[in-house]
Amino acid sequence: MSRSITILGATGSVGASTLDLIRRNRADWQVEALTANCSVNELAKLALEFDAKLAVVGDESHLPELRNALAGSGVEVDGGADALCAAAARPVDLTMAAIVGCAGLGPVMAAIERGGTVALANKEALVSAGEVMTAAVARHRATLLPVDSEHNAIFQCLTGNRLSDVSRITLTASGGPFREWNAEQLATATPAQAVAHPNWDMGAKISVDSATMMNKGLEYIEAHYLFPVGLDALRIIIHPQSVIHSMVEYRDGSTLAQLGPSDMRVPIASCLAWPQRMNTPLQPLDLAGIGNLSFFAPDETRFPATRLCRDAIAEGGAAPAVLNAANEVAVAAFLAGQIGFTRIPAMVEETLLRYSAPPPATLEDVLAVDGEARARAEQLLEHA
Ligand code: NDP
Numbered sequence: 001m002s003r004s005i006t007i008l009g010a011t012g013s014v015g016a017s018t019l020d021l022i023r024r025n026r027a028d029w030q031v032e033a034l035t036a037n038c039s040v041n042e043l044a045k046l047a048l049e050f051d052a053k054l055a056v057v058g059d060e061s062h063l064p065e066l067r068n069a070l071a072g073s074g075v076e077v078d079g080g081a082d083a084l085c086a087a088a089a090r091p092v093d094l095t096m097a098a099i100v101g102c103a104g105l106g107p108v109m110a111a112i113e114r115g116g117t118v119a120l121a122n123k124e125a126l127v128s129a130g131e132v133m134t135a136a137v138a139r140h141r142a143t144l145l146p147v148d149s150e151h152n153a154i155f156q157c158l159t160g161n162r163l164s165d166v167s168r169i170t171l172t173a174s175g176g177p178f179r180e181w182n183a184e185q186l187a188t189a190t191p192a193q194a195v196a197h198p199n200w201d202m203g204a205k206i207s208v209d210s211a212t213m214m215n216k217g218l219e220y221i222e223a224h225y226l227f228p229v230g231l232d233a234l235r236i237i238i239h240p241q242s243v244i245h246s247m248v249e250y251r252d253g254s255t256l257a258q259l260g261p262s263d264m265r266v267p268i269a270s271c272l273a274w275p276q277r278m279n280t281p282l283q284p285l286d287l288a289g290i291g292n293l294s295f296f297a298p299d300e301t302r303f304p305a306t307r308l309c310r311d312a313i314a315e316g317g318a319a320p321a322v323l324n325a326a327n328e329v330a331v332a333a334f335l336a337g338q339i340g341f342t343r344i345p346a347m348v349e350e351t352l353l354r355y356s357a358p359p360p361a362t363l364e365d366v367l368a369v370d371g372e373a374r375a376r377a378e379q380l381l382e383h384a
Contacts, residue, residue: 002030005272008088008107009098010034011042013203014121014147017264018096019046021272024281033087035099035107038062044069054078056087058103085110094272097122098147100205101328102321102370105129109363112142119271121147124328127221128321129366131359134225144226145271150219151226152267153245153258158227161250166229168249172239173216173298174199178341179240183302189341191334199242199262208331212344213298217309218327221320224313231314236306238296243285259285305345312352317359318369319352325373326351333381351377 005022009015015034022029033054036043040062047055047070054076057066063079070077078087081103088095088107095111095118097104104122109129111118113136120126126133137144146152150171158166177196178186195207202210209215216236223234245267247257260266261282269280300307305327312319330347333339339347355376360366 002028003093004030004032004091005094005096006033006035006087006090006092006111007031007096007098008035008084008104008111009096009100009122010046011036011039012098012100013201013206014096014098014264014268018098018268018272019050021265021269021278021280022050025278032090032092035084035087037099037103040065040069047075048073054087054090056083058084058099081106089114092116094119096147096268096271097125100124100203102128102324102367105366105370106363109133109136112136112144113140115140115142117143117145119145119147119268123148123218123222124324126225127218127324128370129360129363130221130225130320132361132363132366145274146222146226147264147267147271148219148222149260149262149264149267150246151222152270153260154223154227154248156258156270157246157248157256161248161256163227163229165250165252166227166233166248167251168233168235169223169227169229170247170249170255171216171219171223171234171236172242172244172246172295173213173236174210174242175238175240175296175298176211176213176215178211179238181302183342186302187340187342191337194334194341198240200264202264204335205328205331208334208344209327212305212341213303214305214309214327214331214345214348216298217306218324220306220309221313231310236298238298239293240296241290241293243287243290243293261285303345305348308345308348308352318357321360321366321369322352322355322357322373323348325370326377329374329377329381338381347377347380350380 031050031052035056037058060080084107088110098121105125108125194211242262249255312323326348330344
């Protein structure tokens with residue numbers, strides 16, 4: 001029997017990997033809705049190929065173009081932030097949440113409030129809305145399946161075990177393209193260099209986050225919400241080969257690790273097939289060819305982002321949402337050539353120092369904190 005799926009962020013990197021797996025298993029899936037922000041042609045092409053019932057653009061100004069592109073096809077079209085939430089609220093067996101940034105929060109919450117199964121790639125949504133989202137998951141009996149390769153690895157290593165038996169969770173990090181760069185070199189890093197990740201092929205924003213190590217910091221916060229073992233039991237380790245995707249250590253001294261190729265289709269397949277398994281077109285790991293696996297402690301002097309994230313989640317309340325919003329503004333400014341690479345964590349730190357807010361209790365509170373933190377970060381850009 002086929003299952004239904006909605007893909008939020010279908011035109012992105014995670015969206016493409018998800019659709020690649022669906023394309024190879026066409027009879028197993030019915031596509032309900034596909035969404036994008038402004039990539040109209042790509043969205044229309046995918047909607048036709050996958051026989052989607054609905055196609056939605058987040059940026060409403062592109063709706064007429066989408067309407068034209070899909071005229072006479074029978075695919076419903078819609079546009080705007082509310083339309084994304086309405087698409088996410090339609091009943092399906094699985095929602096792939098792969099919008100980048102806090103822009104995905106409303107749609108993710110809509111899918112959770114329907115009590116659905118949500119494969120969550122959109123880490124910024126969980127970082128910003130932490131307690132609000134996890135409370136909604138419990139209240140609506142929704143299921144969150146982690147797509148991020150590290151969290152998916154942890155999720156797999158936890159299967160059949162009790163969280164209370166975990167003594168430590170280790171998130172591995174490749175260290176990004178600038179792992180061996182010194183402070184002077186980092187100051188000159190360009191957007192093109194930052195998006196050229198050595199092991200993973202990803203969207204621009206997460207690639208920059210990987211280069212600053214903010215990605216690992218966001219993942220630390222994400223892990224705290226997904227696997228509440230306490231902050232002291234979470235650590236980050238640099239593992240340049242990206243073969244071990246994360247590890248769980250138990251109180252008896254056993255450490256379970258998940259290994260696999262550096263291809264998002266592995267964790268995505270784990271979510272699509274959960275709780276079973278499915279085939280992927282990937283070559284098995286060639287461990288003899290890889291030869292060595294190495295591990296290093298992170299250097300928080302050159303890469304302060306993980307420290308900022310640890311401090312933000314230790315402070316709790318609105319701090320992770322402020323951090324995430326400031327980082328989104330800073331990364332966009334870096335990609336636009338407005339600021340240098342090392343200004344990214346500096347802007348995040350300055351925004352955190354200048355703006356604090358009461359702990360958000362609702363989705364609206366989170367969005368208000370996000371909006372205000374963005375405005376504060378943008379002020380820093382004006383005075384740069
Ligand atoms: P991409 O930039 O490749 O794709 C982002 C998707 O979101 C696109 O479909 C884009 O549409 C859509 N989108 C962007 N802005 C908005 C908006 N304001 N409203 C609605 N839709 C929007 O990102 P990735 O696929 O790389 O990443 C997606 C998420 O998954 C991120 O949170 C990332 O951290 C996470 N992730 C990604 C991994 C990867 O390997 N790429 C690995 C682990 C996690 P459009 O094309 O029209 O701009």
